[in-house]
Amino acid sequence: MIAGILLKGYSGFYYVYAEGRVWECSLRGRFRIQGQEFLTGDRVQILPSNGNKATIEKVEERRNSLVRPTIANVDQAFLVFALVSPRPDLNLLDRLLIQVSEVGIKPVIILNKVDQAEVNSEDATAENSISSLDFYQNLHYDLIKVSTRTGQGIAEVREHLKDKVTVLAGPSGVGKSSLVNALEPGFELKTGEISRKLKRGRHTTRHVELMVCGEGLLADTPGFSSLYLPKMKREELTLFFPEFADVPGKCRFTSCVHHKEPDCAIKAAVESGQIEKSRYEHYCLFLEEVIAAERRY
Ligand SMILES: Nc1nc2c(ncn2[C@@H]2O[C@H](COP(=O)(O)OP(=O)(O)OP(=O)(O)O)[C@@H](O)[C@H]2O)c(=O)[nH]1
Ligand SMILES: [Zn+2]
Known part of the structure; x- marks a missing residue:
């Protein structure tokens, strides 16, 4: 048996990535009998039969799972923002950092369009330094x-993709x-026939597809579309602001x-500049939301 990751289920078949290639898998009978639900991202054990065919013999316990998109065992989330057009929405970034961290997924902030830096050099420098998101590195x-x-930076992003979902x-x-295009221009060619078959099914299924991207797997739809903060107690919010713990x-x-x-x-610490003002402002906004939500439970 070989270990693989479920890329997508479609029309009774399951496409599994294992040992650098895609296998068209059917289910072992007992999974069908049990009505076992599989999710994109599930870690499975498959038994090859012939050619690219195999059966799924075993599914491992999920480390985490998301509802939107419906996907399991995600290692990291690329939080993509742009230097300009549009300028970074730091409220959204701070919100996403919380949502991602809360389910145990590692955030990686990606700032795109840095080729536009000079275009705005006559802009207020303070605004530029916030747009460059540099202070997140200190966090x-x-x-x-x-x-x-x-x-x-594309090579560095590709390095981060390696062996991850x-x-x-x-x-x-x-x-x-x-x-995605910069990372994997040949994606369509790589998975060939299967990829085209899956594309046709796109509108008939709400399920997500993982695609082979560099040496890793990438979900084909953006995640974390909900703007709501996870359910928590008000005193737990500081856990999502790691810089607060460094305050003397x-x-x-x-x-x-x-x-x-x-x-x-x-x-x-906000007054002295040790904590970034925008981070504290968002902390206060989120705190009010958490308190309002507490009252509803
Ligand atoms: N200057 C510059 N423009 C870029 C860069 N990357 C993308 N763009 C432009 O930004 C615009 C939006 O790019 P998309 O890739 O469609 O953005 P997206 O995030 O997929 O947008 P949605 O599909 O609406 O979610 C396009 O006009 C791109 O040409 C970059 O590195 N520099
Ligand atoms: Zn205090």
Whole structure:
């Protein structure tokens, strides 16, 4: 048996990526009897029969699963933003960082269109430095600056894809499709017949397809479209702001949620510039949302 990853289920067949190629699999009888549900991204054991045919013998327990898109065992999410047109929506970025981290998926921030940096050099420098997202690196997030136009950073993105299952997220127009094309121009050729067959099924299924991209797998639809924060207690929100833990000194109240309380060490760190203002502003916005949601439970 060989270990593989389910790329897509379609019309009773399951396409599994294993040992560098795609296998058309049917199910072992007992899975059909049990009515076992498979998800794109499921880790499976397959038994090759002939040619590219095989049967799925075993499915491993899922490490995580997303509802939108419906996919399991995602390793990382590329959060794609653009330097300009459109400028980064930091509220959305901070929200996505929380959604992704909460389900145990590693975020990688990708800033596209960096070829446009000079065009805006006469802009207010403060705005430019925020757009460049550099401060996220100090928060221990991976940040890759790319241009699908010049090819800058594409090799580094490809390096991150290696041996991982990745989903894309990010607003419209930032260059997600351009990025996929830059990463894997030959994608259609690579999976050939199967890929074309799957494409035809696209509109008849709500399920996601993983595609072979570089030496990894990438979901074909952007994820994390919901703007809602995950359900949590108000004091848990700070866990998603790792820079708060680095602040020296203590708040006067041990129950401080760093909002309206006096003598707050976090607010002092915002004043001194140690914590980025936009991050704290979003923290306060999200805190209000979390508190409003708490009341509804
Ligand atoms: N200057 C510049 N423009 C880019 C770059 N990458 C993409 N674009 C342009 O940005 C626009 C949007 O690119 P898409 O790849 O369609 O963006 P998308 O994120 O897939 O957009 P949606 O499909 O709406 O989600 C296009 O006009 C691209 O030519 C880049 O690196 N530099
Ligand atoms: Zn505080």
